[in-house]
Amino acid sequence: MSSYNNLTFLFFVITAFVTITLDECDGLSNVHVTVPQYKLRGEIAFLQCDYDLDEDKLYSVKWYKDDEELYRYMPRADPPQHSYTIDATRVDHHTSDSKKLVLRPVSLRSSGVYRCEVSAEAPSFASAQSEARMQVVYLPKDDPxxxxxxxxxxxxxxxxxxxxxxxxxxxxxxxxxxxxxxxxxxxxxxxxxxxxxxxxxxxxxxxxxxxxxxxxxxxxxxxxxxxxxxxxxxxxxxxxxxxxxxxxxxxxxxxxxxxxxxxxxxxxxxxxxxxxxxxxxxxxx
CATH class of the missing domain: 2.60.40.10 (Immunoglobulins)
Structure with missing residues (x-):
C-alpha cells in the first residue's frame, strides 16, 4: 500500500471515529436502569430505563432478562408493545411503556440480570444499554x-x-x-x-x-x-x-x-x- 493510500485510510479511520463520537454526544446518551435489588415473591416489580435522545428519534426499547429478550417497545409498530414469557416472568402491558417495565407477580425464577437497550432511528442508528440485577426473595413463615x-x-x-x-x-x-x-x-x-x-x-x-x-x-x-x-x-x-x-x-x-x-x-x-x-x-x- 502506497503512502498516499495509507494517509487516505488513516483519514477515513479518524473521520469515522470523530463522527461516531459526535453522534453519541449530540444524540442518544445517558442510558441508565433502575432495578429493585430485592423483591419478595409475589410482589410487583417496577423497572425503569431512563435515557436522553436529544435530537434523535426513538426506534426501539428492548428489555432482556439474562440475555433473552423479554419486552420491546417500538413506537412505529402496531401494537407498539410485545413481550415474551421467560422463566414465568410476565410483563404487564397496561402499565409498561417506553421507559417503564412492570412485572407482576414476580417468582423466584424472576431473579436475574435485566438489561435495557435503547436504539435510535436513522441517521444516527445510535444504540446504548445499561443493566442491573434483581434478586427475588422468599422469607420464612416459621421461626427456626x-x-x-x-x-x-x-x-x-x-x-x-x-x-x-x-x-x-x-x-x-x-x-x-x-x-x-x-x-x-x-x-x-x-x-x-x-x-x-x-x-x-x-x-x-x-x-x-x-x-x-x-x-x-x-x-x-x-x-x-x-x-x-x-x-x-x-x-x-x-x-x-x-x-x-x-x-x-x-x-x-x-x-x-x-x-x-x-x-x-x-x-x-x-x-x-x-x-x-x-x-x-x-x-x-
Whole structure:
C-alpha cells in the first residue's frame, strides 16, 4: 500500500471515529436502569430505563432478562408493545411503556440480570444499554426450631442440638449462641447441606455439639439460642432454649427436683421456661 493510500485510510479511520463520537454526544446518551435489588415473591416489580435522545428519534426499547429478550417497545409498530414469557416472568402491558417495565407477580425464577437497550432511528442508528440485577426473595413463615434438647444437664454431659430454619430463598444462614456469645469453633458446629423443596425453597440445618462445663451456667442456667438470617438482612428470627443445670445429687430424684423448684423462684422460673421452650419447639403450644 502506497503512502498516499495509507494517509487516505488513516483519514477515513479518524473521520469515522470523530463522527461516531459526535453522534453519541449530540444524540442518544445517558442510558441508565433502575432495578429493585430485592423483591419478595409475589410482589410487583417496577423497572425503569431512563435515557436522553436529544435530537434523535426513538426506534426501539428492548428489555432482556439474562440475555433473552423479554419486552420491546417500538413506537412505529402496531401494537407498539410485545413481550415474551421467560422463566414465568410476565410483563404487564397496561402499565409498561417506553421507559417503564412492570412485572407482576414476580417468582423466584424472576431473579436475574435485566438489561435495557435503547436504539435510535436513522441517521444516527445510535444504540446504548445499561443493566442491573434483581434478586427475588422468599422469607420464612416459621421461626427456626431447636430439637434434641433435654430439660436439665449436669457438668460433663454432651449437648447435641439441631437448629432447623423455615423454608426460604435464598437459604437461611444459621448461627448458634451460648449465653449471647456466638459459637465460632468448627469443632462445636455440625454443618449439613440445605434441603431443597419443590419450587426452589430451601431449609437450612446446623448442629451444635459440646461438652457442658461449669462455665456455661450463669445463676444455675444456660441460654442457647439459634438465629436464622436470610441475606441480606431482610428477615431475622430466633428461638431461645433455656436449660436448667442439674446437680449430681438430683439426677434420679424427681421429688428433690420439685423441691428445688419450689425453694427458689428464679430457679423455678428457669425450669418452667425450659419446659415451655421444648413444648413450643414441638408445636404443642
Amino acid at each position: 426450631m431447636i430439637s434434641g434438647e433435654q430439660l436439665q444437664y449436669q457438668i460433663g454431659d454432651e449437648m447435641s442440638l439441631n437448629c432447623t430454619s423455615g423454608k426460604s430463598y435464598p437459604a437461611s444462614v444459621l448461627h448458634w449462641y451460648i449465653n449471647d456469645q456466638k459459637v465460632e469453633s468448627p469443632l462445636q458446629l455440625v454443618k449439613y447441606p440445605p434441603q431443597v423443596h419443590p419450587h426452589g425453597l430451601m431449609t437450612s440445618w446446623l448442629g451444635l455439639h459440646f461438652i457442658v462445663g461449669a462455665h456455661h451456667f450463669m445463676d444455675g442456667s444456660m441460654k442457647v439460642r439459634c438465629i436464622a438470617v436470610v441475606s441480606p438482612v431482610l428477615w431475622q428470627g430466633d428461638r431461645e432454649s433455656v436449660v436448667q443445670r442439674m446437680t449430681p445429687a438430683l439426677i434420679d430424684n424427681r421429688e428433690a427436683l420439685l423441691l428445688v423448684k419450689a425453694s427458689s423462684e428464679k430457679r423455678h422460673a428457669n425450669i418452667k421456661l425450659a419446659v415451655l421452650a421444648v413444648l413450643f419447639a414441638a408445636n404443642l403450644i
